[in-house]
Each structure stands twice: as C-alpha cells, then as structure tokens.
Amino acid sequence: MNIPNLLSVESLKLISSVNGKTLVDNVSYNLCAGEVLAMVGESGSGKTLAARAILGLLPPGIAPSEGRILMNGEDLLQVNSARMRAMRGAQIGMVFQEPMMSLNPAVRIGIQMAEGLRLHTQLTAAQIEARCLEILERVRIRDPKRCLMAYPHEFSGGMRQRIMLASVMLLKPRLLIADEPTTALDTLSQGEVLDLMTELAREEGTAVLLITHNLGLVARYAQRAVVMNKGVLVETGDVKQVLYSPVNSYTRKLIEALPRRGPVLTDSGVKTPLIEARNLSVSYRDNKPGWWRKGRVRKVLDSVNLTVHEGETVAVVGGSGSGKTTLGRAMLRLIASSGGGVFFRGHSIDGNNAKQFRLACQLVFQDPYSSLNPRQRIGDIVAEPLKLVRNISKQEASQRVIQTLQDVGLDGLALRFPHELSGGQRQRVAIARAIVRRPAFIVADEPVSALDMSVQAQVLALFQSLQKAYGFACLFISHDLAAVEQVSDRVVVMESGRIVEQGSRDTVFDQPQHAYTRALLAATPAL
Amino acid sequence: MKAFFKHKNGLIGGAMIGFIFVVALAAFFWTPYNPLAINLHIRLQPPSATHWLGTDEFGRDVLSRVMAGAAASGTVALLSVISAVGLGLFMGVVAGFFRNWVDRVLMAINDTLLAFPGILFALGVMMIVGANKWGIIIALGLAYTPTVVRVVRGTVLSIREKEYVEASRMIGNSELVTMLRHVLPNCAAPVAVLTTSMVGWVLLSESALSFLGLGVPPPAPTWGNMLASSRQYMQSAVWLSLAPGLCIALTLLGINLLGDAVRDKLDPRMVVA
C-alpha cells in the first residue's frame, strides 16, 4: 500500500489496575485515510477497549502499559491532556452504540451539536447554526430547524443515531471510530445509518474504524478487517480474505455460526390450525395521572389474521414499532385485545379452557437478563411451571426438570443463580422453562438478538432440535431476517400493526411482493 | 484502588457497627457499674480512672450508661425500623402490585401520613400511646412507614414490568403467587439499603423526641435521652453530651458506610430518595 497510514497501533497492551489482568494484549493494526477498517469480535473480546484507548477514554482503573498509538506520527499515549482534548472531536470522532444513552437527554440537540464546533473552530454562532442545519439535512432529518431546538427523547433510535453521526461528522474528523453503531437499531435503520456514515466518510476522506460483531456489515461496508478474541488480535486482512478464506480457527467458527436457510416442514396443510388470531386488534390508552381522566387511545394491532399449525414455525418480522411483539403477547392473551379473538384448537378461549390454554402455551423472552427472577435458583425456575400441572408426582417432576436441563445442555447447573450464568446459558434456562411442560405452542420474542453471534447459532440450533424432539409450534418474532431464514416455515411481515405479507419462507425470501418486505431484505447484510 | 476504598469503607463501617452491637449485647450482662445506680456523692465528676467517661447529674457512671444506652437505643431503632419496614413492605407491595382502587386507597392513606411532619407526628402518637419504649417504637415505626411504602411501591412498579413477572403469569401462576414468589423477594435490595439508612434516622429522631420532651422514659438510658438531658450541662460538664453525641454520630457514620457498601453490593445504581 502506498498511502501513508493515518493511524497505526503498535503492540498495544491494556491492563486493569484492580486485579492486574491483561485485557488487551499486543494489538497492532494500521488504518489509512478514507479506508473503512472493521474490528470484529464478540463481547469481551476487548475490541471496544482497544478502540477507546485511541481517544484516551478508558474506564477508570484500566490503563495502557505497552505499545504506541500513532496518529499522523504523534503518539497519542504520550500527549498531555490538553493536546488530547484538542484531538478529540476535531481529529478523531466517535459514534457510540446506544443512541438512547449517547446523547445528553437534558440538553437541546442544537447545543450539543454546536459544542464541538465552538471548542474546535472560531466560527460565529450563525455560522455554527448554518453548518448544523446543513449536515442535519445531509443525514436526512426532517425539519432540521426544529431538530436543533428539540431534545433527544423526541426522536427514535435511528434518528438519534443519525443526529449523533451528524454531530460527529460536523467537525470533519480524520478518523471516525464507530463502536457498534447500529446494534441497537432495527434492520432498516441499520442500513440507512451505515450507508450515510460511509457516504459522509467517503466525501470527507475520513478513515473509519467500525467496531462490530455483525459479519454481514463487515462484508458490506469494510475494506479490511481485524478479528479479535479474548484481547488478542487473531486475524488481519482484506475483508474478502478474512470472510471467505479465514486462516484462524476462531474466525472460521464465527463464520460458520452464521445462520443458513434450513429445510421446510414438508407436509403443511394437512394439520389442523393449532392457534388462530381472527381480526385481532389491540389498542392502548395513554396513562395520565388522575382519578377521573382517561388517556387517548392508540391502535397498535389492527385486525390481524394469523394461523399457526401444529409443529410449525411461523416467523413474524418487522421493524421496531411494527406491532410484532404485541401480536405475540396478544395471541398468548397476556394483553387484552380490543377486537377480534384468539382461537385455540378451533375454540374461542373462555373461562372453561383458559387454564388449559395457559398450560399449553409458553413464551421465551428477548432479554435473558430480565426474564429470570434473580432470586430463584435455576432448578426452581425450570421446575416452577410443573407445580401447576396436576397429575404429576414430585419424583416425576424432578425427573422432568433434570431431563429438560439436559436437553438444553445445562445439566449440573440446577443450583446456580441466574447471575452466575452467561447470556447464552440464561437463554437456555428460559427455553427450558418454556418446554418443561411440553407445550403445544411457544412464542419466542427475539430470543437470540441479545446474544453474541456464535451463541445465537447455538441457541437457534438448540431450539430447532428441541422443536423436532417435542413437536411444538412456534411463533418466532424477530427483526433479524437471517435468523428467520434459518428457522421458519412460514413468514409474516408486519408494518404499523398490520400484516402486509405472508407466505412460505422461500416465497417471501425469494419473491417478496410488498415493498416493505423488499426494503427489509435489501437492508439485511449478508455474506 | 477503587475496590480497595470500597472494600475498606464497608469494612470500617461493618467493624464500627459490629463493635457497637457487641457492646450493646455485652451491656445486657455486664457494665462497669450499674447504669441505674445513683450515687449522690459523686455527681457530675469529670472523666477519671474510676469513671472513664465521668459521672452524670445523679452520680451514675456515664460509660455504663452509654453501654446500656447502646442496647436500649439499638432495640428502639431496630424494632421501629422493623415495624416500619414490615408495614411499609405490606402496603407498598399490595399497592404497587394491584394498581387499582386498593392502590389508590393505600396511597391516599400514605399521602396523608406523608403530609404530617414525621417527628411531630411521632410526638402526637407518643402522647396518645404513652411515653414508653413501646410508645416510641410505635410512633417512630408509624412515622417512617410512608417512606418505606414509597420506596417499595416504586420498586414494585419497576419489578412488575420485568419479564420474569410476565413469565410467571405465562406459567399460569396466580397473581398472589406471582407477587409472593417473584415480586416480594426482589424488593429486598432497596429495602435493605433503606433499612440501613432508616436505623440512623430513627436514632436521630429518638434524640430529637427526647429533646422535645418525650423520649424513652428514665431511668433506662438511651443515647437520645442522655444527649437531650446533657444539654443542660453543656457549659459545666461537657463530657456528658460528648459521650452520647459521639456515639450517635459514630454509629450513623458506621451505618452509612455499611449502607453504602450494601448498596454497592446489591445494586450499584440504586439511589434511595
């Protein structure tokens, strides 16, 4: 390569002063102007620390012990704090993962955006405002003027990430560090934000260090990639080489973990409908304080018709706010419907079969951290559903719990508490709790989206094998089309509370009819 | 560095409270002198080798009284906190979990109690139930209940949105089971933190009540009534107020340090209002 390096990190080592542990060891990589370098790794790989070290923004108690970080030949580990502050923002910008947390909720957007310009340029207030408006328009914010006066909470996550991007790119930094910039966004916003980012970077000649765990994004946006595992850099190279002919075993494992389209249930149509939503509608009332006043009504689910057959997996996909989660809850009658009804094995659910219905249905949640009672032991969590099954002896029940824990690969952990387990293990507990009663129907609400890539693959595989073994039907709610492609028999696409398209998986993926479906598919990065 | 300080603070706090606890326990069995024994020949004597902390206006040994006071103050503080926490936990959990008319009625009662200035409410209650140990426990317990209710209800409101509560419903558990098995145990952390700070508040309130004229009746010494009655001798016998005053201050210091450590351990983000 003949272009000089903008940034070169040389054998960086970070250690914790609390326990003396080495968190990042011997990491070296280069980055040229205008280039997008992806830094890939799972949680705990040290990728975020390695990137934050560039800006000197390490959490308290963590400090670099060896190595150099050269930016245009200047060692950032040696500069004083004033010089570092001058570099931050002006030379090196950073976009954070969580758009809900990275903008100050108490300060107007205009002021937050202007802050960097005021610090690093001599522009007048009017010039600053003009620049802000310009770039907001550039990132396609409607009504930029109003946006300057608004507070962050008035915007959706995708919008906030664009504002964030705008405020960082406003200073035309030489280097942009993007730390999982779209992980918290749904598929559609993810594509939009990253498209904008690479576009702006290209225009300004800014180098981008894109930190991500999503290999699809790497393939689509980066030119070169480095892979990190447990604080060590395991592979460096061109994206094509890294993704399609990986050398390192860990990289290979990551790539293998990517979801693949699986076989479809063959003999569909013969079975009777297990559960059926007919014209199901749900509306919410805005709750305001008061003894007498009632809030406004908002419709989140609008006359939805959906049938799930025995043993079948139906995927519900859509962006955030499309009503897919509400649909799942409403079909389980966890949320009262405002219109239509749910039919279980052909019968409307009423007082007589409500109990039976409840025993036959289960739910797996997205967040494995809040779905388990932190004060219960794993064994108790899994055993609890059996307490409500009448004709099952104590011995049988404990037998069943042991069996189920074995099924999900958690044998021997019955006496642990949830916080002692990893995210993947917790999700296995949640699955065990769902299947222990051998239900006929499970709603899985984004069951893997909070997990690391390799863990996602394991959990999905587990789910599929369990479904094969116990034959339950599943409503699989997800915004991740890749995962949907792997597990589903049929796909339902939702937008603003309505079903816009449904059909067999292959039909929906290969010949999408609705524009929204097509947009979703287009935004899904794949290798 | 960080962990070191945290660790150390909690340890120091724990050691202080532990020491006071041991002294209080010991005082049930042994004190240097009988804390109630009056000796009119040695009134208001400054600290000496025979009476390490001096004697009070009736010639009673201050050290013995401070020790016995630890037991009495501790009992009052613990029992009032326990009653406040018990009642508050019940009201708070019920109100927070059901969120219907029960909530409204309970919160109306709670708002009513909150609108009373706590210490004066306790004063009024003591006048009715009588100025004795049980009176003060009832009065302070009632006075601090609304605070517990508020914290508990707030916690319950956030817990009931947690997915494991929904999971419990999904399993088919009744609301009562869900509340007892999944909501109540998870209130433990904030309640534990609140409890530690409340022990301190109650100690201070007990001394303020004594100051206002109604505390634990004599001759039983509490730090509060010792401090309140020593005010008289602030000019002539300063050791009388220093001993119980420092005991209260040090205990609160210990409780706060310990409380911080408990909070850090249970939930670093929690802030008790």
Place this chain on the structure above:
Amino acid sequence: MIFNRSIAFALSVGLVALFVQVSLAYAQDGSALRVRLSSDIRSTDPGTNRDDNTDAVVLHMVEGLVALREDTSVGPMLASKIVASSDGLRYTFTLRDGVKFHNGAPLTAADVVWSWKRYLDPATGWRCLPEFDGRGMTKVLAVEATNPKTVVFKLERPTSLFLTTMARTDCGGAGILHSSSLDSDGRWKQPVGTGPYKFGQWKKGQYIDLVRFENYASLNGPRDGYTGGKKAEVEKVHFMVIPDEIAGKTALYAGAIDVFPEVRSADIAEIQKKPQVKIEVAPAMDMYAFLIQTRDPVLKDVRIRRALALSLDLPAITEAVTEGVCQPNSSAIPSSSMYYSTVQRLGYRRDIAQAKRLLADAGYNGEPIKMITNKRHSESFDSAVLAQAMAAEAGIRIDLEVLDWATQLDRYTKGKYQTMAFIYSARLDPSLSYEMISGPKSTQPRKVWDDSLVQEKLAESTRSSDRAKRQVLFDELHRKMLEDVPFIVLFNSVDAVGLRANVVGYKSWAPAKPRLWNVHL
C-alpha cells in the same frame, strides 16, 4: 472550585460586613431591662386568660385594693384603710389619694365598682369568680361606692380569706382598671391600670414591652412586696419569650438578657461560678410532692404508702435536685409561712428495714407502681428519678411514666394515677394549702386526701381568724397527714433569679414573681 468563585467571594464579603455590624446592633444603653419569659403571656387581661407568666407581667401594670407584702401577708395597696365589720360581712375600703390611671384619669370609687362589676360578670371569665359568687369561699352581694373615695363590699358569709383571695396573683390581684381598658364594644383592649409600668407593645410569641408610667403614685414607705415603695427606674422593661432553658441561660451569659427568672436549681451553682452574672435566691412557696392515689388497689394499704415514704431519703433528694438550695419540708404549709412551726418540721426519716417490714406485712410482692412525671419541671422529674432508685432499695418497684404537662394535669384532675411527681402552685394561707389537697374524691377526684375528719378541721380553720387556734388545727392536720401518707411533700421551691452583674436592686421573694421596679442597670 469551578462553580462561581465570584458568588462565594461576594458571600464571604457580605458575612464579614455583617459581623462588623453586630456590635452596633447590640448597643445596650441601660434604659431597658431585658427579662426572660419562659413562655408567652396569654393575655393582658388580669385573672382571666392567664398563667404564671401572664400574672407576673400584668401585675406590673395593674394594682388591686390590697396586695401581697414581702412576707406574703396581705396589705392595703390602692386602699389606704380597710375596715371589716365585726360579723365579717361588710368591708369598707378607703381609696388612697393622688392615684392616677395610665391615661391620666384619677382613681375613684366608681372605677373600683366598675372593675368589680366586670369581674363578677360571668362573661368576663374571671378565674376567681367561683370564690366570690357563692360557689366557693363566699358571695359578694354588692360593691357600692358610698362616696368618691369609699367602696363597700357586702358578703353573704364571713371568711378569713376574703382579702387573701383578692390579693391572689392568679386572680390578677383583682386589679382595678379604668373603663378605657375595653373598647366601645366591651371587648378587652389593653390594661389601663395604676401600676408603675404601662402597656407598650406585645409582639406575640416574641416579646412584651412595658413602658415606665411617669405619673405613678407609689404607696409610701419602704419597698414591700406588691404594695409599697415601688419606683420604675428604667424606661422600659422588655420581656423576651425564650422557652428553651438553655437558650435563656446562654442569653444571660452572652448579655442578651439582664434578668433570668425561674433558674432551675440545678443551674444555680453553674451561674454562681460565672463572673459576669450573679444570682438572687429566696425561699418560695411552690410545693414539690409525690401524690399517692389512696384508692389504688395496691396503694390503698397505708402500710405500703408508709413504706414508700420511709424508703426515701427526702433530705438527700432535696439536696441533690436543688443543689442544696432548698430545705426539705414534709408539711403542706410552706416553710416561709408564719404558721410553719416545730410540728411542721416533723417528717419521715429514712428507715429501709422498717419499710421492708411494712411491705412484708402488707404482702407487697414487687407489684410495679407507676409514677407519673414530666420534663417541664426538671426538679420534679429529677426527684422522681431519685425516688425510683431509692424505693428500689426497699424493694418497691416504681416505673416512671413521662407525660407532657397537659396529660399529667388531666390525670391529676381525674385522679387517674398511682403516684405522680407533682408541683402545687403557691397557696398564701395554710387553710388554702390544706384545701388544695383534701376533699371528697367522689366529687373532686383531684384531691389526694379524702377524710371527713380532716374536712371538718379544715372548715374550722377557714372560719376562724384566731392565729393560735388555727395553729393548733394545722398542727393536728400535719400529724394526721404524716400518719395517713396521702402524699409525700419534698420541699418548697426557691425563687432563683439569674442577673447580669450590673443589675442593681433586684429582689427575689416567696411568690416567685419577677418585680422590675426599683431595679436599674
């Protein structure tokens, strides 16, 4: 550090400037006496809405026909001559010449008649009305002005206590008022009396100012209680309401007040040690006692009551709680009374062995006895604490119950207690002292001594004016009381007043009311 250094600076400059001003704000020119009041007065209307402090302040402004002398006997005040008819039913008062009201009007018999009419009208709410309308002591049938200088009182039945009651401080000394004390609607405005000070300003809850009455006509002769030789030497008396004892004490030390009445005996020693202050002490007539409910299932047994009395070292208690200022007194008659003789000196002597024997005889088995006390009167409270410890040595178990004063009064009035540490306010005559403790419990539950024989002797002492005869009666009563033990008298209080060293002429006295005439700085 980063937060507005300038504000901090401005604040500190301001504070320093304020400190400099302090000395100016404090300048004390000697024209005003600053006196502590332990609570705000309730009104300025004599003998109606009142308490001790109210009486003390009001009696600087109003004077009655008679008043207390230094020795608590009764002497003429506005009257120059008092003649009682031989049957004791007719009292003729001749008014002193030259006496003027605060508004300049001369004192006439008509004013006396007007004032008394007002007192005898139930609508006024005069506290002593029951003594004069026939319910109590006697009934005033008529108050007539026979000429501008003479007033005649006609009574229904004779009583030795007529003039004494008139002079009572809680009756407002039956102060003679000018009719302009009321507004045109007959509502109370402010006292227009004949006292050496006139009403200045009353800032409720904070202070009351009295101003020197320049045309005051004093009763000639030496200074004598509330009667003669009164001269207002300072222009202004500034009563400051300072409820907290310690705050008051500190104020005295700091020179923020000049006179601090009602010093607790426990503080006397401390005050004496300070160079900038001094203390005036005189025996007073309030009576500290332990009341015993003779109807209580345990305490109805006289042996147990006696055992309690014998278990207490009364001189030691007195010594300890009053710092040796007060003398023990086991009699209902104040030690400063002229009826206090050798018999009254008889009391209980501590005898634990005897007490134990009595208890054993009575079958007392350590049943707890509740003793009510309160923190308003520290001497009383301290006595209870000591009594508890002393009784314990004889095996009597006393549990203290600390109540607020109002609750204790309620229990006292209803007789709902086992024992209580109590304070009786001053009674100016031995008959009144015995009246205060004895009576039928069925109709007057507050009375501690219910014995018909005692009642008879008491009635006899009220009717008689013969001193020797009365002394015999009182001696008998005292002996009987020591036997029955309906209550245990501890001591009579002292009137201890803390003064700045530069206060000249202040005298404490038995009624324990501050008098701020003949006092200057």
Place this chain on the structure above:
Amino acid sequence: MLSYIARRVALTVPTLLLVMVAVFALIHLIPGDPAQLMLGDAADDATLSQLRQHLGLDRPLTVQFARWLLNVVHGDFGHSITNGLPVLPLLLERIQVSGTIILAAVTLATLIAVPAGLIAAWKQNQTVDVAIVAGATLLLSIPSFWLGLLLMLQFGLKLGWLPVVGYVPLSENFSEGLLYLLLPIATLVMIESGILTRMSRASAIDVLRLEYVTHARAKGVSESQVLRRHVFPNAFGPTLTMIGVILGNLLGGIAVLETVFTLPGIGRLLVDAIYARDYPVVQGVMLLTALTYVFINLIIDLCYPIFDPRVTT
C-alpha cells in the same frame, strides 16, 4: 400546563381532607385539654365546665370539626385558645420565619452540596472524594439540636459574634434580622448539605458512567464543562427529589432548631400548640403544612422538566 396544575390541585383535596380528619382525631385523642391547663392544680368541676363551655369544647367533636371546616372554607381559621389571636395571620407570620430559614438553608446547602457531590463523584475514590464523603457523612450524623447548641456556644457566647436569642424580621431591618438567622441557617446548611452531597455524588456517579459523558469527552469537551453541562443537569433530578423530601421534613423538623435558637417559627408554634392543646392552632398549622407539602411537591414536579425534558407535565 395550567390544566395539569389544576388537576394536581384538585387531586390534593381528598388528601387534605383526610389529613384534617386525621389531625382532628389525633389531637383529640391526646388526653388533657386547654381548660385543665389554664386552671392548673386547682381545677374544680364547676370552673372547668364553665371554661370548657366558654371555649366551645363542650360540643360534640363532630360538630366542632364540621364547624371548623366550614369556617376554614370561608377563610376563618378560628382563634388561638392560648392567646385569643386569630389563627390565620399568626400562621402567615410564623411561616415567614420558618420559610426564610428553610429556603435560605436549603438553597445554600444545595449550592454547596451539588458542586461538592459532583467533584467527589468526578474524583471518585480519590482523596478528595474520601474527604468529602467522610465530611458529609459526619455532618448528617449529628443531631441538629446538638450542633445548633455547639454553634451557639461558640459563635454566640465565646466569640460574641452573633446574638444567641431573639428575632428581628428581615422586612424590618434586613442586616440585623440576618444576624439572628445566621446561626440557625448555618446549622441547617451543615446538616442538609451532608445529605445532599451524598445524594448528588451518588447520582453524579451514575451519570458519569453513561455514554453521553464519554461522548462529550470524545468531542474534546473539557472536564469542567463535562461536569457542568453534561453531568450536572442529569444528576440533579434525584437531588431535586431529595430537596423536596427535605423541605417536607423540615416543616416539622425545624421545630427543634427554632427551640434552640428561640425563633418564632411555625415548628415551634406547632409544638407549643400541641403541648398547650391549642386545637385551632394545631389544626391550622397542620392544614398549612400539609398544603405547603403538597405545594412543594407540585413545584418540584413542575421543576423536573427543566432538568429532564423527558418528563412532561
């Protein structure tokens, strides 16, 4: 906004009514009555009943309560039994004293505590932090009357800088009036700033962990700006709640300090009135404190959006 306030005010009516019923019940449950107090040890039945009738205490309690409530609705709070003064002007005069002290002290305490808390959080676990936390904890561990007395002895008696008793309204003579308030305010500031410092430190630590703080630093914002602009506004919410709690507690708790420093405030008025069984005053003060409490909460709620725009009214 206005309708929100109106709704909040309407919501408080049942609470206030309940408070008044509770106060009335409570104060009449306490044994003893003003007539007995007035007559003392010589209270014979005839005089007692005459006085009770005079004071209107002989009527059934329900009637007394209904009359009182009716009068209050018409703006008449009745007259003090102790000194016959109309209650309402008395309350208004007294609450000015307490209000001045409380507001001044809490404002000053906030001005001291919030920066101290921020600095402590910023220097978390360093010497400065340890010193601030230790100081704050010590301050809030001291009984107020004890601290007040210590200050009074030191500055009033020993040094003679400040008056030990008395009160001059600020409206009459500002600088002199301030002298009388300095010690009580200082006592209160010391104690309350202890609580507020800890509070503000705790919430600042929470905020310092958040990404927008890192984001601000990543923009090159200086540390003092980070604290002032990004940490302070977001950390102030819980402190604001605490200030509300403190203000509410002080309405009664100030009684202790007012007694120590002999100030004619509302707290002492209430304590005195309770001891004197001055029912109209007790009821009046309680109605006023309950109203103030409700009002403080309303103000605090209305202040929230300033520091946290996510909260809407």
